[in-house]
Structure formats: structure tokens, C-alpha cells
Amino acid sequence: xxxxxxxxxxxxxxxxxxxxxxxxxxxxxxxxxxxxxxxxxxxxxxxxxxxxxxxxxxxxxxxxxxxxxxxxxxxxxxxxxxxxxxx
Amino acid sequence: xxxxxxxxxxxxxxxxxxxxxxxxxxxxxxxxxxxxxxxxxxxxxxxxxxxxxxxxxxxxxxxxxxxxxxxxxxxxxx
Numbered sequence: 156x157x158x159x160x161x162x163x164x165x166x167x168x169x170x171x172x173x174x175x176x177x178x179x180x181x182x183x184x185x186x187x188x189x190x191x192x193x194x195x196x197x198x199x200x201x202x203x204x205x206x207x208x209x210x211x212x213x214x215x216x217x218x219x220x221x222x223x224x225x226x227x228x229x230x231x232x233x234x235x236x237x238x239x240x241x242x
Numbered sequence: 243x244x245x246x247x248x249x250x251x252x253x254x255x256x257x258x259x260x261x262x263x264x265x266x267x268x269x270x271x272x273x274x275x276x277x278x279x280x281x282x283x284x285x286x287x288x289x290x291x292x293x294x295x296x297x298x299x300x301x302x303x304x305x306x307x308x309x310x311x312x313x314x315x316x317x318x319x320x
Contacts, residue, residue, distance in 0.1 A: 174252075199275070227278065
């Protein structure tokens, strides 16, 4: 089975298999995608919902943010499906 | 790193798939961002109006149409 060294080269360094490497990469990629999505949604919803920052988040601002997150996720689905259909 | 491991066909296939997935992900993310700005002009509600969801869908498709037109035009100029 193929293997990768996780430490510096030389005998005795721990080896991981290709499968383990791919699994770790998949986890890291998923985390990176989630992080990017979070930052985008945060920017969009701050823009739409927090028009005049006060000393705390009002109830209407909080519910706006909830709705905004749901809508943005929905929008991502709509756009994704439109792209799939247009190919 | 054991360089012969890089030649693993499993790994190559995996990397190519992930590269493709990353490109698709980026396209969807960018399009959603652009089309959200264009189509969702008011405060988000409990659901999209039919015009908002039509706008999002149209926006994505027109963006792709436009990409083709631009590519062809630039190619024809070379």
C-alpha cells in the first residue's frame, strides 16, 4: 500500500496510508468550504439585517439574521441547480 | 515523503475529482453571491417570492450564457 511520511524524512517516521491521507484531505476540504460559506453568509446578512448597529442585537435583527441564513442556503441550492441544468 | 506514493492512480483520481469539485464549488459560491446581490433587494423573508427565486435561477443561467459569449468574442479577436 502506498504511504506518506508525516514527519521529517528518515527511518522511523510515522507513515500513513493513501486512504488515510485522502480521508484527512476530505475532512480538511469540507472544513475549508464550510468556513468560506460561513464568512460569505455573515457578510451578506450583516449587510441586509444590521442597518444601524446598536448597543445590542434587537429581536428583529436576530430574526432577520435567521431568515437571511435560511434564504442564503436556499439561494445556493437554486443557483446550484440552475447551473446543473444549463450544462 | 515517499515520492512513489504520488504516482498512485487512486491518489491521482482523488486529486482530480477534488480539483473539479473545488472549481464547481467556487463557481456556485461566486454566482450565488452575485445573484443574491442582484435579486434579493429587500429584507429576507420566510421564503422567497416567486419573482425572487425566478430571478436567482435566471441570473445563474444568464451569467453562464454571458461567459460563453465573452469567450467566443475574445477568441474571435485573436
